[in-house]
Amino acid sequence: MFTDAFRNDAAAKVTGKAKYTDDYKLPDMLYAVPVHSKVASAIIKTINYSKALNQKGVVAVYTAKDIPGNIKFGQIIKDCPTLVNRRIRSAGDVIALIVAETREIALSALPFVEVELEEIPGVYNPEEAMQGTSPLVNPDFGSNICNYHKVRTGNMEQGEKEAELIIEQEFNTSRVEHCYLEPETALCYLRPDGVMEVLGSMQHPFSTRRFVASTLGCKLSAVEVKNIPMGGGFGGKDDTAALVCARAALCAYLTRKPVKLIYSREMSMRESYKRHPYKLQYRMGLKKNGKIVFIKARIVADGGAYCSVTPWVTWRSTVQSCGCYEVPNVQSDVYGVYTNNIFSGAFRGFGSPQVNFAIEQLIEMAAEKLNMDATEFRKMNMVHQGSKTITEQKLDNHTVSLQQVMDSVLQEIDYENKVQQCSFGNPDVEEWYGIGYAIAYRGVSLGAEGTDMNSAIINIQPDGSVLLETGVHENGQGAQSAMILIAAKELGIPKELIRYRLPSTSNIPDGGSTVASRGTIMGGGAVVNAAKIIKQRLCEGVEKALGINGCSYKNGNIYSAQGEKVADFFAAVRWCYDHQIYPFAFGVFKAPQISWDEETGHGNAYFSWVYSCQAAELKVNCKTGKITLLNLVAAHDIGKAINPALLTGQIYGGMAMGAGYALYENFPLVKGEPQITNYNGYRVMRSTDLPEMTAILIENADPNSPSNAKGIGEPALEITAPAISTALYRATGKRFTDLPIAPQVREYVKGKKQ
Amino acid sequence: MKITVNNTEYSVSEELAELKLSTYLRENLGLTGTKIGCDIGVCGSCTVLVNNKPGRSCLLKLKDVVNKEVLTIEGLASSSGTLHPIQQAFIDAGAIQCGFCTPGMVLTAYAFLLENKQPSREEAREAIKGNICRCTGYQQIIDAILLAAQRMWNNEDKRFD
Ligand code: FES
């Protein structure tokens, strides 16, 4: 237990002073609400909003024809409408915006917007959508296959020949809602200087800026998006949150008044993108001695109505499609598919939780079939120092620590003993016990998903206080605190001297999205590099003041060439200002080069990798099927622990979310229509659903990262589900290959009783 | 109607009897520390204390709190700004991430500690089950509650193992 955790924004949050978007009010502010579609596939014939306009207090109703800039935008394919002009592609589409003096008035005017629609056939099953005969979701794109990635390694024919044992299995994963506690909200106003200022609950200010500028048809420099506290994101506050900001900005632009657009939970759940549901079909060939000779995978991701980041999500699934194992012959085919479902996008894990759920169970099934211990089987096949991944990347530029993370977890949980006690559906007991674990590696940061760089500004004031900012966004994970700690360590000064300045898009360059667990590695790298420059500046100041050369900086002091201390930090700062030197630095960290060949699916996909192991213990009531988690243990090699208390918190939170993914979470659609509208229908893990958890931090400093740290946000979640599903297999004797599992266990138990 | 919020008494016109407490706190009094996560009484982020008992301000109407004492997160620290031990414990145990559940969670924990001065981890876990936190997995929130109990009531160390 931690008793002195450091978090710079905690005092504001614990006193209720922290201001989230909805906590701001501006004079003359108006309120907007969205008019959502009631169907998933239709053509809009007419929109009649005159009755709505006649309601007292309604100021305006806007539709697509009021948009001065582009109607559609998107991060990869520009297919996502700020407001739909003609064709409705999903039940989350927004047709109009009502602007009124109060939120209540705006909401009560909703029924008065009359939309005449002609429903047209939609497609809701990705396999059907892939058939040439299906209606096209995005006719401009010309195909329902949004993207296709593959890996071709070795020789499959050879692999098939060599295999002495084959296993085949299909897995299906569920559509999952992020459930950040704060729904999307935006507050925009047109400043007197002509800049549209945007406050919003969003995790990618630069993406938001692009959406807003595209909608308004203005330059990026005419939009300023500010970082303010946000009530959770988990990857979910990118496209939808940006669209919400773009809509509020549109209303502010047209009314010339500040406009706040608040989403209710119902609106948020209806519209926001979800985790991609996957269908994964595997065929694995094995030697009797336990060696994997080939893996053939066909993976289909339901991308829903809009592209969002589906090509990137599925790319990670492609690279990691065979888990952390050496496989000589590989054929992976991964498709992202358009349907008329609510769209899918970024969600903590980003294409890895699905493949890990499948592959880690497949590994267990293979070991069982071979009559081998699953741990021995893993050790025989998993990557080690110098191994090649399935994309032919040699793992030799960092410590490959799978064995270490695995040993730590198995020892901590006493696996060898406990695995002997599993029930396997024993009919003679009232309660079944099971234990299971899973391992994984994860490519750090974006890989070939996008341009990967970040920057930091260190600006030392004349009194020695330090202003720090980076292109990393505070999503609630504690990014600011990590940046402060890295700067404090590099400069050898107390962290209290450093104030993190939440940046805006107008004063720091675009550092990409704070996703992909890249905040610490990328932002931290930029801070280290900025600190290097600052140290030189401080030395220059001292050299000028004393008329000497060859000074060096160490732990907050400046030393002469002879090694004698000549100035402390404060004196150095003062002398800088006295001698026309700004103790100011702009540091950049560019991710090391990666490579990718779409044709073969080969390349150095990521510049480094995180290694993880998690284990779960649980019991199942044989009468009711109720599952009780007893224990969750995780070990992750995060390179270096910058802020252990917060890092540990990421692991606990990730495991909780991963456990929910395994057992309960599901966001069903019927003909594209959400069946759940609020938290009452969606089971988020509560305190009593979770056991005590243990997090083990493994630190093998990563030379590819200037701060030696890697990321944790996503590794923490991506293998909880397979650990739990294997534990459930050992408890019940039945393997569950679809998510979520708890309802199936209940059914299974019911079936047994009859 | 008279309502006391954070030790200040307010007179409220009868017309507002049906107004949601959460709306009154956030809009009328500007006490925006009370957060709205679901607005249907399920997530607990709008929790305030009414006569020291947790209540969901998105479900309560003003008429429900007439002549009662409402405590919001803004009223927990001392007037000089010193944090309440439960607040400090949330910080020190690393129990805060995005912070959106924090006000409701802190108040729920505070009400619980008023009743239970030597809580076990299981009791603390049970006490916060009505409050959803999507970020933390609750582990460090439970740590915080036990840490606060120790600091508030001077318990022995053994409960922290
Ligand atoms: S906002 Fe009141 S319980 Fe969720």
Ligand code: FES
């Ligand atoms: S800290 Fe984010 S919901 Fe609890």
